[in-house]
Amino acid sequence: MRDRELEPLDPEVAVEQYLDSRRPSVTDSTYRNSKNRLGHFLDFLEEEEIDDMNDLTGRTLYNFVAWRRGDIAPITLQKQLSSLRVFLRWAADVEAVPEGLAEKVHSPELPDGAEARTVVLEEERAEAILEHLNRYEYASRRHVCFSLLWRTGMRISSLHALDLQDLRPDDCAVDLVNRPETDTRLKNGNSGERWVYLGPRWYQVVEDYVDANRYDVTDDHGREPLVTTKQGRAHKLTVQKWIYSTTRPCMMHDCPHDEDPQTCEAMEGYQQASKCPSSRSPHTLRRGAITSHLLDGVPPEVASERMDVSLEVLYRHYDARSPGEKMNQRKKFLRQ
Template sequence: MSLEPIDPETALELYLANRETEISQATYYSHNSRLGHFVHWCDEQEIRNLNELTGRQLQHYRLWRRNDGDLSPVTEKTQMDTLRVFIRWLESIDGVPEDLSTKVLSPEITPSQNARDVMLDHEQATAILTHLEKYEYASLEHLTVALLWHTMMRIGCAHALDVEDYHSNEQYLEIHHRPETETPIKNQQDGERLVALSPSVCELINDWLNNKRPFVTDKYGREPLLTTEQGRASISALRSYVYCWSRPCWYGQPCPHDRDPKQCDAIRRDNASKCPSSISPHAIRRGSITHSLGKDMPEKVVSDRANVSQAVIDQHYDQRTERERMEQRREFLE
């Protein structure tokens, strides 16, 4: 096979341009970030032409990435699996030796290692929402946390919502994939769906719209449901609300880490993620899914509502113990 010289930077640019229409924006950014480490390593190693890349060099990169990034086995696997996809694509354009992708090694991990168990449980969710309802009622932060908990939606879906997607009388939300106006959702068109709302959540949204929501549009003329005075609330801002309000000291609970709030670095809003008890939006999703399953909501209903397959629910989201599952099955038998 005759190879055509290609440098790492150009290879990454071509790869991303090729994949841009096939993958979500979030996946695009993830691949760009992960493979950016590989390009940086190539620069350090003075590798200017990927035609000369070898399996041994790929193993050196794996060890460098593991040690330099202090990666967990799960993160290392994700990094190397993305690199394998990249190398396989380079094979297709005669950029690297044939079958080099088979030499990209990644750790073998068990299903239990691959499933994260950090989640917001029902008791914590109730405490947070009760506090917000009392002291921050119908604020943007209150609405954000309430929507994530009650609908199980991903943070990207909440970010993508417009005022017109909310149907007060029929009590539901529409979720749409709109990449052309910078609000893609993870599963693209397959993630589009209608999400039913409870009367209490509708009352909260109505009060937000009638009393608190700024009358602004985004740069595309759309009216975001979750918005600040400056326009649509960014995903990072929505994520920061979750980090902030999941700190026990912020919703009236004693610090479980015996820290003095006056000396704790995590007490500042911009340092909220440093609190050991703070969680990400995905932990709310995981907790909400687990709680719904624990309340006997059928898996198919949870799967459709949360836009996630039942197999993925079993592996990544359902945190019920085997004993809890057995006792639920027993109720049906009786």
């Protein structure tokens, strides 16, 4: 049933008005990408003979996802649906669709490592972020989460699973344990269990976080999580938002997108940080960490065991080295 407060609006007009509203504040490439992605949505609505934004429902959006899924790669579909959500939030603001409709756009889950290999957090940038955190947010939750993800290349689900009892101070390591019965299953189950070496420098950050900034709480199963909020074990989505916020470039220098931090939507708290085009997800840290290990001369077999990823998947999805960098790595083992 229609919301009585909605105002009729033609989809093509809506997209045109939305793009006009965005034009002054985005780059040319962002504008072109949004126009192209929303063009596919308009094609779908035309095919479905929907000529009023008021008629959009969750089922409409589900059918659109199904309609596009067969034509493009999952990661491309995710990007298109991200643009669609932003558009629908704007449409809700102008009373063309119900509030909350954007949240009914559900992206397909990606297989492990399916993001494009070009989307990676480079070592130089990661080191700059770590230096900033070390100076201004030492032993904070953001610092310890970023440090662990970058140093080990572990998945966010592994970080989420860590308890205080999993710290191994004598070895400067953490013990990753699969505990599905208490809601912290590792990606690969029991086969993903392993000790992961941090080293003294990185382990010290963890110890100082525990001493100074960890909330002394238990989770719903009586366990003592490593990464906590006041409510208990930090949710994976919460950690994800911390990483997005930590990787916003304006944390350390001027915005590369010519946005004013005082008015930029991506600066409105952790919840909005992912809207920054230059922020990065935890998965890009994993890819960057694996690539950094390989560039440092760590054998792929060692990286494979350390990061709990098969060699096939490592080479296909996580190795972001350039052809020249790969050649230079091989040269070290060849006679001159």
